[in-house]
Amino acid sequence: MIDRKEMNAIDKKQNKSLPWRYRRQKIFFGAVKLSALIIVLALGGLVFYVVSNGLGAISWEFITRPPTDAMTKGGIMPAILGTLYLTIGAVAVGLPLGIISAVFLTEYARQGKVIRLIKVGINCLAGVPSVVFGLFGLGFFVVFLEFGSSILAGSLTLGFLIMPTIIGAAEEALKAVPQTFREASLALGVSKWQTIFRIVLPNALPGILTGSILGIGRAAGETAPIMFTAAAFFTAKLPGSIFDEVMALPYHIYVLATAGTHIEETRPLQFGTVLVLIALVLGIDLIAIIIRGYVRKQKRW
Amino acid sequence: MVISEDETIIEVNDVNFYYGNFKALTDIKMNFKRNMVTALIGPSGCGKSTLLRLLNRMNDLIDGTRVEGKILFEGQDIYAPDIDPVEIRKNIGMVFQKPNPFPKTIYNNISYGPKLVWNLSKSDIDDMVEQSLRQAVLWDEVKDILNKSAMTLSGGQQQRLCIARALAMKPDVLLMDEPTSALDPISTAKIEELIEDLKKDYTIIIVTHNMQQAARISDETAFFYIGKLIEYNKTEKIFTKPDVRQTEDYITGRFG
Numbered sequence: 270m271i272d273r274k275e276m277n278a279i280d281k282k283q284n285k286s287l288p289w290r291y292r293r294q295k296i297f298f299g300a301v302k303l304s305a306l307i308i309v310l311a312l313g314g315l316v317f318y319v320v321s322n323g324l325g326a327i328s329w330e331f332i333t334r335p336p337t338d339a340m341t342k343g344g345i346m347p348a349i350l351g352t353l354y355l356t357i358g359a360v361a362v363g364l365p366l367g368i369i370s371a372v373f374l375t376e377y378a379r380q381g382k383v384i385r386l387i388k389v390g391i392n393c394l395a396g397v398p399s400v401v402f403g404l405f406g407l408g409f410f411v412v413f414l415e416f417g418s419s420i421l422a423g424s425l426t427l428g429f430l431i432m433p434t435i436i437g438a439a440e441e442a443l444k445a446v447p448q449t450f451r452e453a454s455l456a457l458g459v460s461k462w463q464t465i466f467r468i469v470l471p472n473a474l475p476g477i478l479t480g481s482i483l484g485i486g487r488a489a490g491e492t493a494p495i496m497f498t499a500a501a502f503f504t505a506k507l508p509g510s511i512f513d514e515v516m517a518l519p520y521h522i523y524v525l526a527t528a529g530t531h532i533e534e535t536r537p538l539q540f541g542t543v544l545v546l547i548a549l550v551l552g553i554d555l556i557a558i559i560i561r562g563y564v565r566k567q568k569r570w
Numbered sequence: 571m572v573i574s575e576d577e578t579i580i581e582v583n584d585v586n587f588y589y590g591n592f593k594a595l596t597d598i599k600m601n602f603k604r605n606m607v608t609a610l611i612g613p614s615g616c617g618k619s620t621l622l623r624l625l626n627r628m629n630d631l632i633d634g635t636r637v638e639g640k641i642l643f644e645g646q647d648i649y650a651p652d653i654d655p656v657e658i659r660k661n662i663g664m665v666f667q668k669p670n671p672f673p674k675t676i677y678n679n680i681s682y683g684p685k686l687v688w689n690l691s692k693s694d695i696d697d698m699v700e701q702s703l704r705q706a707v708l709w710d711e712v713k714d715i716l717n718k719s720a721m722t723l724s725g726g727q728q729q730r731l732c733i734a735r736a737l738a739m740k741p742d743v744l745l746m747d748e749p750t751s752a753l754d755p756i757s758t759a760k761i762e763e764l765i766e767d768l769k770k771d772y773t774i775i776i777v778t779h780n781m782q783q784a785a786r787i788s789d790e791t792a793f794f795y796i797g798k799l800i801e802y803n804k805t806e807k808i809f810t811k812p813d814v815r816q817t818e819d820y821i822t823g824r825f826g
Binding site for chain 1: 626628631633656657658659660661663664666668670671672673682683686687732735736739
């Protein structure tokens with residue numbers, strides 16, 4: 270047996286003495302704190318920059334009126350409405366399809382090579398640049414299916430864009446439902462479909478919604494996919510059906526900042542639009558969070 | 571209808587069972603008798619839980635398993651291709667090792683199955699919930715908190731709730747997979763009393779690691795060892811004068 274003295278001596282030799290350990294711990298904690306600080310500062314700085322530049326542009330007129338004077342004055346109401354429609358459309362397409370796919374992949378499919386390959390494919394799809402989805406939407410929905418540049422084509426394109434994210438989140442949420450719940454239900458003589466529908470899905474729903482929030486943010490903010498499939502450069506007319514073109518906030522920002530006639534003069538408008546977009550995304554997220562809270566409360570743990 | 575004492579309800583006929591290439595059960599042949607408590611005992615990994623899960627096709631949930639031989643429930647082969655396992659599980663209920671109530675209210679835990687399977691009025695369901703909870707001797711403890719989460723109950727109460735939930739489906743047979751191994755002695759005693767009562771109306775097959783429990787509550791006992799049925803006899807006989815040496819060694823604690 271080595272006694273305590275000897276051990277201390279060994280520790281010292283190997284630079285493991287207590288003060289040195291504390292110093293190392295401090296250095297490590299310092300690095301962690303610094304990283305956290307940098308992230309908070311970057312995010313805070315970004316929001317502060319947008320708010321301080323954009324707040325001046327925000328007014329009742331700004332959010333309730335269409336643009337006027339070649340988009341150098343007036344509001345952005347059509348773009349707000351357009352983005353809202355497109356986001357809701359994208360969620361309406363992506364959420365059900367994503368959940369159904371995830372249910373198939375985790376509950377029904379026999380786990381094997383093919384399924385693993387499909388899962389890898391879905392993960393890759395989540396990383397594909399959005400402009401690729403845009404081009405696909407243009408070729409398939411706009412041209413081939415003859416939807417034209419419309420809310421429908423844009424929603425479908427965005428829906429497919431966010432689907433891999435939702436499938437991933439839903440898969441994880443479904444896997445997190447204890448196997449004992451499934452066994453308990455099946456052992457009662459309840460069919461597999463009813464078990465999934467009544468026990469598994471309700472328990473997975475909060476997790477699915479958490480993942481979907483990420484998708485919603487992406488759907489509302491993407492520019493490239495809607496440039497080709499849904500967004501109009503300018504239209505004062507509000508959409509009357511899902512086959513109409515709409516203005517959208519991200520594209521409107523792009524247009525004002527790069528393609529407008531008076532780029533410098535519309536700077537406040539650009540920041541105002543950015544601010545509205547951020548607020549809109551947060552607003553939609555908030556609805557999802559409220560729904561999630563409600564579903565969680567239904568669960569009687 | 572007069573039920574003869576020795577009427578067979580489940581007949582297991584030369585059953586072999588495989589997990590992939592691993593043979594978990596070899597040539598099992600036994601007849602479970604109606605309205606009796608049959609205990610399955612044996613060391614861990616001897617296949618007793620596997621056999622139990624075969625009886626209501628719960629092993630179907632595991633990929634790569636294979637059954638040979640026949641299991642007849644009331645004369646019908648439950649592994650015949652035209653048999654729906656869902657129908658089998660309605661008639662042969664199961665209670666698991668760890669209490670596993672749904673994260674729902676006590677009331678909804680019981681009404682969940684019946685609601686999906688039968689078309690019942692609200693008052694029918696109310697009656698059924700009360701009847702099932704009474705059968706499981708839980709009614710007096712929970713009648714005022716039916717709308718509270720089942721998760722707030724104690725472990726023993728949760729297990730009785732699971733039994734009530736299984737009874738609500740009006741099964742003929744109740745399979746129990748070490749139902750008391752996660753419970754304290756008082757809860758265990760309550761469940762054992764309950765099993766005594768239920769025997770009148772149900773056939774009970776119970777897996778247990780607790781030899782005293784098998785001796786106390788069962789009419790017949792089957793001893794398994796490495797996937798084989800070593801001895802199947804009246805409980806009294808098994809625990810006093812077993813026919814096979816291995817059984818005696820296990821029961822007296824010389825191995826296992």
